[in-house]
Amino acid sequence: MAKQLMIYERAVPVSSERHRDWSLQTGRAYGFAKEVNSVPLLAAEFIAAATDHAIVFAGDAEAIFPTVILGMRANENANVDAAGNWTGGYIPAFLRRYPFVFSRGADGKTFTLCIDEEYEGFNKDGKGERLFDAEGARTRYLETMLTFTREYQGLFERTQLFCKRLKEHDLLKPAQAQFSLPGGQSAQLGGFFTIDRDKLKALPAETLAEMAKTDELELCYVHLQSLNNLTPMARKAAAAEAEGAPLVTEDA
Template identity: 60%
Template sequence: METQLLFYKRAVPVSSEAHKDVSLRVAGKYSFAKEVNSVPLVAAEFRAAAPDSTIVFAGEGDEVMPVVILGLRDKENLYVDPDGSWNGRYIPAFMRRYPFVFASSEDGKNFTLFIDDEYDGVNKDGEGEKLFDSRGERTSYLGQVLDFMREYQSQFARTKAFCKRLHELGLLEPMHAQYTLPDGSPGRLAGFSAVNREKLKELSGETLEQMLKTDELELLFVHLQSLNNLQPLMEKVAATAPKAADKGKGANGAAKGKSARSETV
């Protein structure tokens, strides 16, 4: 994850002048993210995302942020089907806000709403939801978008504070996951961090009590539990490589290769 924009191609400020006749066709498709293997997650999403997703931390120092792993290889999103449908239980808010995004001023106090003009749902044919009415006023739809974006930005700021606390407590450590595909070829996922269980146990009772009261301790346990979802993700990788697996078949058609397996270090 190199930038907060990721799949945005040409984000421009939303205005009544430039977008008076613009409508947005929302089709519930996520093809725009098919080559993104992780996206940021805010702390408020941990419980919803954890049942079938792996939550880790990316970045260093004050730039650490939770992310959800969507694929194990570069330009791979295992949660997006060929038709653009999302096959997971939970869709991260980072994805649901697209094609909109907030840009902050240099002092971080003011925000401007942007839209990706190259999103294929943006049109002037009246298809979908209009952004402005005939008088140039915001439609109720655009108002809902702004409410969602403000809430997301608020949660994003709280999550940054949460991550800063984890960094100050020294709880995060680099990790990597190794896996083997059915044809025997190895794979490795790196560049992320997870909470060190032993360091968590070494925290003082006072610190643990504070984290319990602020729900931070629960978030850490949810994160640690979600690491178990790496194995199903490995199995998804194996399912997308049938041709490689077929290379190990004998005369009776049975696969000689091993099933996808993983080891998190």
């Protein structure tokens, strides 16, 4: 079955008619993310994520969005171990909201809360948190997740405005990272964009002042600083390789 949105297999609208008897057993297992080497990152997460991860921009000329790099190879997340435990520090909100997600209506303004029914913790055995009570009303847990997902969507749209500003000022450039690893191993990572530091510094004073007021200037430098995490991440991934296979990927 093809994934609808990276980690989502079959996202359907949450409803009391369909899900009244269903429960959600959550925990700290992130096996569902073991095959993604990058996920979207909100601008509000930059500072927290930059401690552990490299932040880049992915997409094309039509749509660019911040992305946190989680692995050096396609279909591999270096932050999830064989048991599905998260081992990489900060956990992006994109993963923390799973298995919930908003679906945008045809009008572009209406959003419907959906859930991935293929999530392994989704069950009819009463394990974990119920979504609806006996009368079909939302439980406190479902209300909490609805609020979290709604807040995520708001921050997502604010992040899109930040990306729009970067494109307006032509601040993004294609980038590729290459590494020399212990034992003569090499690694490459490409298919992403970074902010052009020289173009950023060359912006008019009034533009820089405006970006400083909106915290966008800080985000730019947090992103640039986070790129220093690429080499340690590559070395960590190489050290974890039992067979010492080459670490090469074309997409972030």
